[in-house]
Amino acid sequence: MIGRLRGIILEKQPPQVLLETNGVGYEMQLPMTCFYALPAIGQEIIIFTHFVIREDAQLLFGFIHRQERLLFRELIKVNGVGPKLALAILSGMSAQQFVSAVERQEINALIKLPGVGKKTAERLVVEMKDRFKVLSSDLFAPHVSGEMCNNNIEKEFKMNDPEKEAVAALVTLGYKPQEASRMVHKVASADADCEMLIRAALRVAL
Numbered sequence: 001m002i003g004r005l006r007g008i009i010l011e012k013q014p015p016q017v018l019l020e021t022n023g024v025g026y027e028m029q030l031p032m033t034c035f036y037a038l039p040a041i042g043q044e045i046i047i048f049t050h051f052v053i054r055e056d057a058q059l060l061f062g063f064i065h066r067q068e069r070l071l072f073r074e075l076i077k078v079n080g081v082g083p084k085l086a087l088a089i090l091s092g093m094s095a096q097q098f099v100s101a102v103e104r105q106e107i108n109a110l111i112k113l114p115g116v117g118k119k120t121a122e123r124l125v126v127e128m129k130d131r132f133k134v135l136s137s138d139l140f141a142p143h144v145s146g147e148m149c150n151n152n153i154e155k156e157f158k159m160n161d162p163e164k165e166a167v168a169a170l171v172t173l174g175y176k177p178q179e180a181s182r183m184v185h186k187v188a189s190a191d192a193d194c195e196m197l198i199r200a201a202l203r204v205a206l
Contacts, residue, residue: 002026002051002060009041014169014198015091017062019047028060031072031090032173032198037064052083059083071095078127085115088174092202102128114174163188166197 007021014035019026028049030038039045047062048069061083063069068090075086089098092113101109102125110121163184170180180201187200 002049004046004048005062006044006046008044009038012038012041013165014194015087015172017047019045019062026060028062029087029172030062030064031068031087032092032169032202033090033094034062034064034068036195036199050083061087065095068095071098074128074131075124078124080120080123084174085120088114089116091173099132103132105129114170162192162194162197165194166201169194169198170201 005019005021005026007019007026009017010020010025011018012035015029015032017028017030017035017038019028028047030047047064048066049063050061050069050072052059052061061069061072063072072083072086072090075081075089076083081089093101093109100106105125107118107121107125110116110124111118116124166184167177167180170183171177175183183201183204184197187197187204192200
């Protein structure tokens with residue numbers, strides 16, 4: 001199991017990151033709430049990871065804080081929630097926002113997340129609420145920040161078409177292409193980069 005990586009960010013293309021560690025490049029997907037917190041390309045960071053092995057693929061998911069990984073691991077234990085849906089949930093809400101929504105039984109807020117229907121939202125509330133009684137202290141513990149240092153190894157990666165990149169990222173997170181395009185178009189502006197568009201689109205969706 002790969003549980004933690006320390007390395008240099010080589011590429012950032014939401015929601016995917018390429019991290020070089022000891023000469024090896026690891027591709028991983030991060031929830032957008034974690035992606036926003038990444039330093040610039042060429043800088044060092046510690047990322048907590050969860051490794052998934054399937055018959056057709058080996059997938060690596062990354063998180064800035066242990067609490068986010070903990071919640072991800074609990075989410076994929078819920079019936080009907082796989083890694084992709086868990087990633088989408090934590091992209092639309094921070095770990096603490098999700099915990100709050102579950103504890104307050106805010107079904108309507110959960111339904112707005114991609115791939116979460118009413119039955120799934122109700123299941124999340126029922127199954128996760130009991131787990132939070134045990135996990136809440138861990139989830140709300142102060143974050144232990146990963147170590148970061150400035151290394152000007154590469155210039156900041158620039159998207160050729162921020163809107164197309166943002167739409168592609170939202171589709172990866174579970175939104176339908178037409179819905180993703182509509183969300184990005186609604187918040188598009190001339191000076192917005194890909195990350196800004198995704199952040200605004202997810203905020204509008206909720």
